[in-house]
Amino acid sequence: xxxxxxxxxxxxxxxxxxxxxxxxxxxxxxxxxxxxxxxxxxxxxxxxxxxxxxxxxxxxxxxxxxxxxxxxxxxxxxxxxxxxxxxxxxxxxxxxxxxxxxxxxxxxxxxxxxxxxxxxxxxxxxxxxxxxxxxxxxxxxxxxxxxxxxxxxxxxxxxxxxxxxxxxxxxxxxxxxxxxxxxxxxxxxxxxxxxxxxxxxxxxxxxxxxxxxxxxxxxxxxxxxxxxxxxxxxxxxxxxxxxxxxxxxxxxxxxxxxxxxxxxxxxxxxxxxxxxxxxxxxxxxxxxxxxxxxxxxxxxxxxxxxxxxxxxxxxxxxxxxxxxxxxxxxxxxxxxxxxxxxxxxxxxxxxxxxxxxxxxxxxxxxxxxxxxxxxxxxxxxxxxxxxxxxxxxxxxxxxxxxxxxxxxxxxxxxxxxxxxxxxxxxxxxxxxxxxxxxxxxxxxxxxxxxxxxxxxxxx
Numbered sequence: 001x002x003x004x005x006x007x008x009x010x011x012x013x014x015x016x017x018x019x020x021x022x023x024x025x026x027x028x029x030x031x032x033x034x035x036x037x038x039x040x041x042x043x044x045x046x047x048x049x050x051x052x053x054x055x056x057x058x059x060x061x062x063x064x065x066x067x068x069x070x071x072x073x074x075x076x077x078x079x080x081x082x083x084x085x086x087x088x089x090x091x092x093x094x095x096x097x098x099x100x101x102x103x104x105x106x107x108x109x110x111x112x113x114x115x116x117x118x119x120x121x122x123x124x125x126x127x128x129x130x131x132x133x134x135x136x137x138x139x140x141x142x143x144x145x146x147x148x149x150x151x152x153x154x155x156x157x158x159x160x161x162x163x164x165x166x167x168x169x170x171x172x173x174x175x176x177x178x179x180x181x182x183x184x185x186x187x188x189x190x191x192x193x194x195x196x197x198x199x200x201x202x203x204x205x206x207x208x209x210x211x212x213x214x215x216x217x218x219x220x221x222x223x224x225x226x227x228x229x230x231x232x233x234x235x236x237x238x239x240x241x242x243x244x245x246x247x248x249x250x251x252x253x254x255x256x257x258x259x260x261x262x263x264x265x266x267x268x269x270x271x272x273x274x275x276x277x278x279x280x281x282x283x284x285x286x287x288x289x290x291x292x293x294x295x296x297x298x299x300x301x302x303x304x305x306x307x308x309x310x311x312x313x314x315x316x317x318x319x320x321x322x323x324x325x326x327x328x329x330x331x332x333x334x335x336x337x338x339x340x341x342x343x344x345x346x347x348x349x350x351x352x353x354x355x356x357x358x359x360x361x362x363x364x365x366x367x368x369x370x371x372x373x374x375x376x377x378x379x380x381x382x383x384x385x386x387x388x389x390x391x392x393x394x395x396x397x398x399x400x401x402x403x404x405x406x407x408x409x410x411x412x413x414x415x416x417x418x419x420x421x422x423x424x425x426x427x428x429x430x431x432x433x434x435x436x437x438x439x440x441x442x443x444x445x446x447x448x449x450x451x452x453x454x455x456x457x458x459x
Contacts, residue, residue, distance in 0.1 A: 003055065004055065004076050006053050006055065006058035006074050006075060007048050007051045007075045007131075008048070008049045008053065008058060008061050008062065008072050008073070009046055009047070009048050009049070009072060009075050010041065010047050010049050010065070010070055010071075010073075011071075011072075011073065012043070013071040014069050015070070018069035020042070022069065023070065024038050024039070026069060027068050027070065044130065047130045047131070048130065048131035048132060049072065050132050051132060059074075130427065131426070131427055133180060133181040133424060133425050133427050134424045134425075135180050135419070135420040135425070136179040136420055137179075137416045137417050137419070138177045139173065139174065139177035139417075140413060141410030141413045141414070144173060144410075144413050145410070147170070147409075148170075148408065151163075151165075151169060151170065152166075161195065163198075164191040164192070164194040164198060167191070167194055168187065168189055168190075171189070172186075172187045174412075177416075178420065180247070181425070181427055181431055183247060183248045183431070185245065185246070185247050186246045186247070187245055187246075193240070194240075197236070197240070204225075204229055211225075230265060231261035231262040231264075231265055231266055234261055235254075238254045238295075241254075242254035242296075247435075249435065250297060250298045250439055252295060252297055252298075253295070253296040253298070253299075254295055256290055260290050260294070263290075264289075264290040265287065268283035268286050271283070281311035281312045281315045284311050285308045285311045288304060288306065288361075288365060289304050292304040292369050297371055297438070298435075298438030298439070299438060300371050300372070301372065302369055302370070303369070304368055304369050305370070306364045306367075310364055311364070314360040314361070314364070317356055317360070318356055318357060321352055321353055321356055322349075322353060325349040325352065325353075326349075329342065329346060347397070348394075351393055352390060354393060355386050355389045355393060356386055358389065359384040359385065359386050362382055362384045362419070366381065366382035366423055367380065367381060367382055373434075376428040376429050378425065378427055378428055379425070380423065380424065380425050380426065381423070381424045381425075381426060382423045382424075384418075385422070388422075389418065392414060396410075396415070399411065
């Protein structure tokens with residue numbers, strides 16, 4: 001007999017003696033969600049937080065949410081009886097017994113079962129409500145190795161010319177193996193346009209290199225030209241990649257202005273240097289806001305609502321790890337440890353810093369990004385963890401070093417699998433219907449895009 005599958009449905013109700021504002025704050029902290037999205041979730045009559053779970057996973061998720069103060073329904077999918085569903089949900093006595101000694105994000109169980117409601121009825125109602133849908137990546141290291149090694153060899157033989165085709169093949173592999181809500185992403189760029197854009201960048205940097213060697217005046221002019229070129233190149237690369245990336249045959253768009261690109265990637269970095277790093281979190285915030293907030297799926301804009309304070313908190317963590325790890329290395333070096341061991345410890349410290357930074361940036365990027373329509377909002381939920389991500393990059397780094405780079409394809413696939421596993425989308429409505437409407441709107445927009453600027457000058 002096949003195992004039952006379950007949805008976790010939240011209907012806006014809380015555990016006894018939980019203050020609503022406290023529950024919202026706990027939920028926002030636990031999942032790094034924007035306040036507006038939490039408010040929206042609590043106002044809805046029903047939201048499917050997790051879907052298609054096995055019994056053990058469903059119980060665990062019910063327990064996690066119970067400690068945050070939420071009452072949820074564990075709704076059976078398919079055609080099983082409500083009695084089976086009820087038997088998998090912990091009782092209040094079990095909840096009380098499990099609640100002691102747990103961390104904030106740990107389990108405490110209690111479920112809200114609606115009296116007389118059958119599993120089938122609840123499932124039908126939940127289908128019309130926002131639901132969580134996981135990203136799925138189906139690529140394999142061995143399969144990608146074949147693409148990767150051919151790309152490397154042909155790029156060498158052609159003195160880098162084939163690298164444009166290699167970029168397209170790489171992106172098509174990872175896009176085509178990434179699925180969300182039953183549909184895969186697509187990348188449809190033409191390699192010739194990428195090659196042409198790279199030739200433009202190459203000519204620019206050749207001229208730049210010559211000018212800085214001629215005189216102080218030409219060096220200054222070359223620097224000013226570089227300052228003007230970088231924001232344009234970054235904006236152009238974002239426009240190109242968005243235009244040739246699509247989901248459900250609806251292309252993405254990027255509409256950021258050249259002025260905003262200059263502010264994000266020239267002005268703010270300069271201010272960060274002048275202030276000795278104090279404004280670095282603000283710089284990261286403005287860059288993420290520029291990139292995410294100017295993207296559209298069809299005509300639907302993305303919104304980015306992360307507070308600047310979250311970037312300062314991330315920076316404080318990084319500085320704390322750096323100072324603590326640096327002092328530990330200094331103390332160990334004074335004991336006369338072998339240089340190889342100190343190198344390994346230094347590499348480990350670097351990977352810890354990288355893990356904290358990448359995990360924090362990913363959680364901020366996804367948890368505070370949303371696609372907002374007239375009466376609907378599609379959001380994301382990322383729960384990347386420093387410990388598991390550190391293990392990922394540690395294995396990837398060591399395996400790549402030991403194999404002299406041949407492990408690189410497996411490392412990239414493992415990273416994509418991790419990102420998909422720890423990231424979900426909150427979908428409000430039928431994406432097929434939304435996509436059909438967006439395809440009609442974007443077909444008109446696409447006709448107005450000039451081929452002259454349809455180039456990629458990014459890496």
